[in-house]
């Protein structure tokens with residue numbers, strides 16, 4: 001679809017799309033699960049079925065949405081928690 005994108009760019013873009021999906025779901029029917037894009041960064045095209053609350057919990061935890069079928073190591077894009085004041089690039 002967008003072959004020129006890097007894994008990191010795709011992961012960020014899909015994350016933004018998922019944020020929109022979440023907003024729509026949450027405003028329409030918060031109890032209804034929706035299909036979010038897998039943010040693994042590969043062009044895997046997988047969807048992850050999540051309730052809006054589950055998605056919000058992932059975001060709050062600094063996690064990305066990832067299909068159980070995608071095992072790519074994390075990029076650390078959304079996890080830059082400082083350890084002892086030093087940013088760690090995982």
Ligand SMILES: [Zn+2]
Nearest residue numbers: 038040044070
């Ligand atoms: Zn994936």
